[in-house]
Structures are given as C-alpha cells and as structure tokens.
Amino acid sequence: MAYSPRRLDGLRLRHLRLLELIDEHRSLRAVGMILNRTQPAISQMLKDLEYALDATLVARSVRGVELTPAGRLALQRARSGLASFDHLVAELGASQSPILRVGTNPALIFQMLPAAMRLLQADNAGIRLRLRTGLVGDMLQLLWNGDLDCYVGRIDWEQMSQSMISVLRHVPLMRTDLVLACSIRHPLAQREDIDVAELADWAWALPPADSHNRIALETELRNHGVAGPEPIMEIAADPGGLMILAREMEVLTCLPRFVLETHIAAGELCALDLPSLTLPPIQIGFVTLAEHENIDTLQLLRQALKTAATKKAVAD
Structure with a gap:
C-alpha cells in the first residue's frame, strides 16, 4: 500500500512514547503494566503505529520484543519530536517571549553570540536564549534528540553518521585559524x-x-x-x-x-x-534539524549570526 500522510492522523503522542517503552523493557506485557493497558491493547497500538508509518518497527522472538532498524530510526525521530513538543508546552505556559535552546562552543560566547544578540535586541525581536556549551559531539547529539533548537560552532562531519547528517541543515558563518x-x-x-x-x-x-x-x-x-x-x-x-x-x-x-x-x-x-x-582552520556554522529550519525565531537568530560574522570579517 502506498504511503499517505493521512495515515498519521489517527496517531496520538502515546503511540510515539510506546517505542521508547518497548526499547527499554523489551516486553509488551511490561509496557502494558506501565501504561495501565492490556497486552492486546498495546499490540493494537503497535499495529496502528506500524500501519501509519508503513514499516515493521518491532521484531518478536522467544526473548521478547526489540526494535528493528526502522523502529530505532522512528524512535530517534520520535524522541526529537517529543522533546520539542515538551519545550513548546513549557514555553506556552510561561507566557513570555520565546526561548531558543542553543548549543555552542564556549569560545563563541566571547564575541559572536553577544554580537548577534545585540542585533536582535536592536530589532526588538524579543528572543531569549538558553545556552548549553560543551564538546561538539555532545551538542549535536542533544540537537538530534530534540533537546536543542540549534547549534552554533564547529562541526566534525567525518565523525557523524550519515543518518544524522541527512537530517541536519547547515549554514557556514565564519572561518578562523x-x-x-x-x-x-x-x-x-x-x-x-x-x-x-x-x-x-x-x-x-x-x-x-x-x-x-x-x-x-x-x-x-x-x-x-x-x-x-x-x-x-x-x-x-x-x-x-x-x-x-x-x-x-x-x-x-x-x-x-x-x-x-x-x-x-x-x-x-x-x-x-x-x-x-x-x-x-576551524569552520564555524549554524546547524538545526531540517524540520526546524523555517521556524521564525531560528531564522532571526541565523540571520543575526550571519550579519555579526560578516561585520567581523570586514573589521578584520
């Protein structure tokens, strides 16, 4: 049967959380106890999810159940979506200006990020940043998991899996020695x-x-x-x-x-x-997930960073 987006309409958030529970417990009975549902009900939820995605997500054996390669990919993308949704709920509940969760290399806090924020403030963009700093690999993993909205810094492309690279959108900002x-x-x-x-x-x-x-x-x-x-x-x-x-x-x-x-x-x-x-040399770039690249606040931050990088290059 050909895939149709309409097949996703019957899904609920609990269908996406189901994969995480299956991966953790490897038993539909155990998952049912956690969700307070019968094992047949859990099996039906799984069938609904597999039908919607048109893929076999779980393999059964005498040892229990485990995610297939397609199931692991679905789990990774579900985690990203659920994390973004949780952040949205918290942001809406705060009734304040939007918060962008930004991962970065600590060196960029000295110049580029403050310069970009000054530009955003001058335009009255009303954006707040929640910064996390650390090693490149750690920051990109947080981005992939949905715990960050974007990453600003160097990227070690050769150390990344093709599955991660395929879902990222990268904009070069500057080079430095x-x-x-x-x-x-x-x-x-x-x-x-x-x-x-x-x-x-x-x-x-x-x-x-x-x-x-x-x-x-x-x-x-x-x-x-x-x-x-x-x-x-x-x-x-x-x-x-x-x-x-x-x-x-x-x-x-x-x-x-x-x-x-x-x-x-x-x-x-x-x-x-x-x-x-x-x-x-070190190439500094702006990275976000493909499904997030058109979010207005991310576009504003990206443009502010590009402008700050251009001004620095001219000054140098």
Whole structure:
C-alpha cells in the first residue's frame, strides 16, 4: 500500500512514547503494566503505529520484543519530536517571549553570540536564549534528540553518521585559524626563529585528548617528528580557562585565533610565529534539524549570526 500522510492522523503522542517503552523493557506485557493497558491493547497500538508509518518497527522472538532498524530510526525521530513538543508546552505556559535552546562552543560566547544578540535586541525581536556549551559531539547529539533548537560552532562531519547528517541543515558563518598561543611575557613570545622541536621542552595547558583542537595539534606535531605534549593542566570545553592559564602562567596552549581578540585575552596573549606548523582552520556554522529550519525565531537568530560574522570579517 502506498504511503499517505493521512495515515498519521489517527496517531496520538502515546503511540510515539510506546517505542521508547518497548526499547527499554523489551516486553509488551511490561509496557502494558506501565501504561495501565492490556497486552492486546498495546499490540493494537503497535499495529496502528506500524500501519501509519508503513514499516515493521518491532521484531518478536522467544526473548521478547526489540526494535528493528526502522523502529530505532522512528524512535530517534520520535524522541526529537517529543522533546520539542515538551519545550513548546513549557514555553506556552510561561507566557513570555520565546526561548531558543542553543548549543555552542564556549569560545563563541566571547564575541559572536553577544554580537548577534545585540542585533536582535536592536530589532526588538524579543528572543531569549538558553545556552548549553560543551564538546561538539555532545551538542549535536542533544540537537538530534530534540533537546536543542540549534547549534552554533564547529562541526566534525567525518565523525557523524550519515543518518544524522541527512537530517541536519547547515549554514557556514565564519572561518578562523587554530593557533598556538602564550603570554606576551613567555620566552617564546615574539620570536621568529622557533623550531617545532622546541615546543616539546615547554609546559602546556590543553583541552582533553579527545578534543578536536588537541587532536589537530598532536597530529601536526607528529608530522614534524615531535611527540604530543603532556600538559600540566587540562580543561574541557573552556577556552576562557585556557586563556587565563596562558596569561597567568608560563605555559603554551592551542586556541582559535579570534579568541585572542577578546577582553579575556586583554592584550596579554599572542600567537606564536611558526610558519612551518600549519594547524587546520576551524569552520564555524549554524546547524538545526531540517524540520526546524523555517521556524521564525531560528531564522532571526541565523540571520543575526550571519550579519555579526560578516561585520567581523570586514573589521578584520
């Protein structure tokens, strides 16, 4: 039978929550007890859902029931939709201006996001942001689950599954270099004759070993025959902390170039001059789920970020 959107009309929210309960308990009887329904009633709910989606979502065996690959995809998309719906209910109940749940890399809080918010305030957009910061993978997973409305930051496309990539919409905003930095009082500051091998002799403050910036640094050092540094301090997802450590201590660190222009750097940090050591640039973008890309408030934020990025590029 050909798929028709009208087949979805008979579904209720409980049909979508059904998949999560089946995945967790692997028993229709157990799901029925939780929902206070008979097992035949749960079986009928499942049949209704499979009919609406025109797919087999659950496989039965002597061990119970489990989601098929189609069922797991449906569960992922249902989670995203339910999370967005829960956020809508809370937002409507608050009777205030809309809240956008934004995931981001902490470095963007220093300049780009405040610049975008100033533009929105100037236009009286009445939008509020609820920010969450963290590692790229964590933020994109929250977006995919429906716990975020958008993500602003770098994207590691090569580490993402095709199923995730296919439902995302990405708008490039800006590019920045990844550089080695230190205090202007550090012995290596302002030197133009630094050999890459010298870097192993100095103390470092770095993000964790699984972070993109740390991996990029260690890869480039290995390309020059230099072992990756063993930092005396590690800080996860906090470029501000790394800047403070580099400013106050005799340590080297690795940062996006644009954060050296912020008030936290306060003119006390500089990028090292190492023409032979080339770290990959960072592409900053705006990402949302395909079904959310036309939401008015998201479009306003996206445009404000694009304008802020353009103004920064002109200023630079």
